[in-house]
Amino acid sequence: MPELPEVETVMRGMQIALQGRVIQTAIIRRYDLRWRISADFSQRISGRKVIGFRRRGKYILMRLAGDLSVILHLGMSGRIVLDSDKTPVPHEHVVLVTDDGKRCGFVDPRRFGMIDVLPTPMEDTYRLLAGMGPEPLDADFSSATLENGLARKNASIKTVLLDQKIVAGLGNIYVCEALFRAGIHPETPAGTLKKKQIRLLHGAIQSVLTEAIAAGGSSLKDYVRPEGGLGYFQHAWKVYARKGQACPDCPGLPECEGVQHITQAGRSTFFCPLHQGKR
DNA sequence: AATGACTCCTGTGCGC
DNA sequence: TGCGCACAGGAGTCAT
Numbered sequence: 001m002p003e004l005p006e007v008e009t010v011m012r013g014m015q016i017a018l019q020g021r022v023i024q025t026a027i028i029r030r031y032d033l034r035w036r037i038s039a040d041f042s043q044r045i046s047g048r049k050v051i052g053f054r055r056r057g058k059y060i061l062m063r064l065a066g067d068l069s070v071i072l073h074l075g076m077s078g079r080i081v082l083d084s085d086k087t088p089v090p091h092e093h094v095v096l097v098t099d100d101g102k103r104c105g106f107v108d109p110r111r112f113g114m115i116d117v118l119p120t121p122m123e124d125t126y127r128l129l130a131g132m133g134p135e136p137l138d139a140d141f142s143s144a145t146l147e148n149g150l151a152r153k154n155a156s157i158k159t160v161l162l163d164q165k166i167v168a169g170l171g172n173i174y175v176c177e178a179l180f181r182a183g184i185h186p187e188t189p190a191g192t193l194k195k196k197q198i199r200l201l202h203g204a205i206q207s208v209l210t211e212a213i214a215a216g217g218s219s220l221k222d223y224v225r226p227e228g229g230l231g232y233f234q235h236a237w238k239v240y241a242r243k244g245q246a247c248p249d250c251p252g253l254p255e256c257e258g259v260q261h262i263t264q265a266g267r268s269t270f271f272c273p274l275h276q277g278k279r
Numbered sequence: 280a281a282t283g284a285c286t287c288c289t290g291t292g293c294g295c
Numbered sequence: 296t297g298c299g300c301a302c303a304g305g306a307g308t309c310a311t
Contacts, residue, residue: 003304034287034306058305076305077289091289110288112305128307155282164306171304218304240304265283268303 002074004058004136004169005212005233010080011060013226014104015053017082018062021098022049030093034075034114037094044117045070050098056123057132057168067120071128075112080226081105133166136205141167143195143202150190150198157193157201158186159265167205173218173240176270178204180239180249185276186262186269211236239270247272 002010026042038044048064055061062070074080084095084105094106094115106115118126133149134141149166150157160166161175170178179186181204184197193201212218217231225231238248243261249272250256256274263269 006304073305075288076303108288109290110303110305112287112289153281159282162305173304266285 002058002078002217003171003174004055004209005174005215006217006231007058007060007074007169008055008213009217009231010074010226011053011055013082014060014062014080017102017226018050018096018098018104019053020050021100021102022047023064024097024099027095027097028093029088029095030111033093033108033111034073035116037115038117041115041117044068045096054123056129056135057164058171059129061123063120069118069120069123071114071116071118071123071126072106073114073128075108075110075114077110078106078108078113081107081228082226132164133168136167136169137209141202141206143199146202146205147195147198150193153190155190156187156264157184157190158269160190161205162265162267169209170205172267173237174205174208174212176240177208177237180204180271180276181208183276185273186264186271239272242270247275249275 023045025046028037028042031037045064045068048066048068050062051065052063053061058073060072064070081089081092082104084092084103089105089107091109092105092107096104123129134145146167150160153160158175158179161170162172178201182197182200184193184201212233215231215233215236216225218234219230239259242259245259247256247258253274256272259270259272261268261270
């Protein structure tokens with residue numbers, strides 16, 4: 001489900017609801033998520049005040065007093081339900097109960113998500129975060145940084161951008177949309193892109209993510225904002241899930257065949273062959 | 280080192 | 296209406 005803009009939206013929602021509160025307890029209904037939740041999870045975080053939040057790629061980090069952090073990944077189908085009901089919604093595996101009597105539920109039907117606790121100073125060396133690529137919206141993420149990540153890669157640019165070691169936080173939707181904005185064919189070998197194309201791609205990644213965050217992310221199936229509302233960036237998609245529809249950048253061009261769908265590394269890719277060039 | 284296949288799991292939507 | 300199958304926003308692990 002969630003890519004960087006959705007995760008950012010979820011984190012902001014959690015921040016509003018949880019920051020400054022004290023975790024009373026964590027109710028764990030299922031331990032067997034992507035990785036088994038540690039048996040002492042609730043015991044370790046109980047009684048601690050929530051003092052801050054951070055996002056790294058598609059991971060949410062919730063900082064607690066006493067140098068402890070909760071790390072959370074939503075997987076494909078995870079979502080956060082704030083002020084969740086006492087009668088659990090289906091697949092609500094973890095509930096954080098705070099000192100104001102409110103409840104923050106982690107719902108994840110497919111159980112591809114995870115939640116764990118670690119010392120805050122160890123965040124960046126945590127095994128799932130170590131080796132993660134640059135944050136695309138950080139000030140130091142430059143076109144040169146991106147160029148460096150793509151250099152000497154023969155794999156397609158689509159596949160390479162999905163690799164979290166190259167750029168953190170991109171997923172299938174925003175990669176398709178960024179490549180469209182940059183006018184780059186998804187099958188282009190990453191290492192063959194010209195400087196100018198990489199500059200366009202760098203700008204496209206930043207613009208599409210920034211706009212999507214402003215829209216509260218994209219709501220397709222599972223994704224709802226923590227407060228229950230929908231994101232609306234899905235209305236701004238130009239190619240994703242638009243197979244057969246007219247390309248928004250080739251209005252009326254007879255040679256345009258519209259948005260095409262191909263499969264790359266087992267994932268759906270949507271693009272306009274005319275607007276995004278031939279290989 | 281780099282790449283792609285496989286895997287985890289459930290829900291949904293489609294064709295028949 | 297019901298059934299079976301393909302597919303879904305992720306990503307670690309393993310084999311090549």
